[in-house]
Amino acid sequence: MEPATTHTAPIQADCETDSVTSVWSWWPSWRPTSMSLLKTTESKILACIQNDLWARFVTLPNQDRIWTLTLTNKAVRKPAEQAHKTPLVMVHGFGGGVGLWIRNMDTLSRSRPVYAFDLLGFGRSSRQSVGLENMILLGHSLGGYLATSYAIQYPSRVSHLILVDPWGFPERPETQTQEGQGQGTEVGKRPPLPRWVKAIAAVVSLFNPLAVIRAAGPWGPGLVNRFRPDFKRKFEDLFEDDTMTQYIYHCNAQTPSGEVGFRAMSESLGWAKRPMLQRVHQLPPSMPLTMLYGAQSWVGSSSGDKVAQIRDQAHTKVLLIDDASHHVYADQPEEFNRVVENVCNSVN
DSSP states (O other), X not given: OOOOOOOOOOOOOOOSSGGGTTTTTTHHHHSSOOHHHHHHHHHHHHTTOOSEEEEEEEEOTTSOEEEEEEEEOTTOSOHHHHHTSOOEEEEOOTTOOGGGGTTTHHHHTSSSOEEEEOOTTSTTSOOOOSOOSSEEEEEEXXXXXXXXXXXXXXXXXXXXXXXXXXXXXXXXXXXXXXXXXSSOOOOSSSOOOOHHHHHHHHHXXXXXXXXXXXXXXXXXXXXXXXXXXXXXXXXXXXXXXSHHHHHHHHHHSSOOHHHHHHHHHBOGGGOBSSOGGGTGGGSOTTSOEEEEEETTOSSOTHHHHHHHHHTTTTTEEEEEETTOOSOHHHHSHHHHHHHHHHXXXXXX
């Protein structure tokens, strides 16, 4: 592994398409963000961690760098015992970063090493390779989609797959009636979208999902505060100021390489081009799978029920956490940590 480092990635000119690079080359200086500011905000968040923390960049063969955290319990009397435990690897969702796990990392690292990293193109990673042969793999939202893809490709490395409100599982519903069957059967439960909604969606699809934050320049942090005040509320007992919304802003005001990758995987309005329900059968039947959903989340748990049906209920659990939205780990951290700890303890 690469030793701990304080290097920051250079800021690159941000543009939404290659064809307009020269036109929008002034955007970086207009936006009140930098990798240095992201680092400072993240450091304030990570200062809350009580256990031993090792933060560093892991360099990939192609020279991209993955910002990686490793947590171990400094209070454990026999470190060798924890070393024999299967590590837990946590993968954040779209637009997030390692700092969002601040309510979970200390608790979950009490009995085993915990790894958390910024997805390539998000947070502080270059816009995972830490030598782990076997892991308990946990992914939230987009991270759940990517974690499932990884488990399908490298099943021998995953002892248990935990998906938290995973994105990209359901197929895009049909909204128009079937033709040629003579019965006008409605496919799906949603009414057809108005033309103006389709028109706006068509325009938005030309840009990366978080382009508006960058386009807002000095008003970008205010936009995050206005449209995502929930992030401040979720962590208000830890930070009285705008630390978490500032963190979200700095994570997403950098070069949008991660968003480019997300666009390549998704269709209009955020549906996955390759819905995971079409591939989940490729997971080994013997691989334990736990799916956690927030009872008040916009991600429907029906996909989890379908996964259980596809896998014929084998080694599959679908759990709902009450009074939790999409960000289950922050809304109900104690219950989330309890469930994940139980899953980890079931492994070893």
